[in-house]
Amino acid sequence: MTKNMYEPDPEKINEAVEKSKTKAEDYLKDPEKSKKLLDDAMKKAKSKEKPSGPLADLWENLRTAFRLLQAYFNKQYTTIPWASIVLVVGSVIYFVSPIDLMPDWLPLAGLIDDAAVLVFVLRQINTDLQRFLEWENEKKVNSSDKVIDIKLDSKS
DSSP, X not given: OOOOTTSOOHHHHHHHHHHHHHHHHHHHTOHHHHHHHHHHHHHHHHHXXXXXXXXXXXXXXXXXXXHHHHHHHTTSOOOSOHHHHHHHHHHHHHHHOSSSSSOTTSTTHHHHHHHHHHHHHHHHXXXXXXXXXXXXXXXXXXXXXXXXXXXXXXXO
């Protein structure tokens, strides 16, 4: 069977993720660099058309990963294991980088390898991503449950 030219090699995906881990740790040691990376990733994501079909779930998980990083960098959500946050940052580095397994300027192929790396990482951290979503939902519920009781003095 012939390999599809648009399908990245799983071994190369694993290699790319491993290489990006070291870079990710460097980013995580520098808050300004981390925030710029996230900003660049969000800009790149906004510049792409929102996918439909099977890539829609990936797109939603990518947006969740961005929110997770934002909460982590702002020290609002820090209960994620170090290995998982390194993987997320590494995949974002890969996503932002124009030079990867298949350069982004190649029509379709350049985005497929980004998607393959993101799927690989997001599957590995799925439990942590779900915990983050639960934390986000709990935060929303807790803030909407707050009731403000105001007593008005009636002076007549």
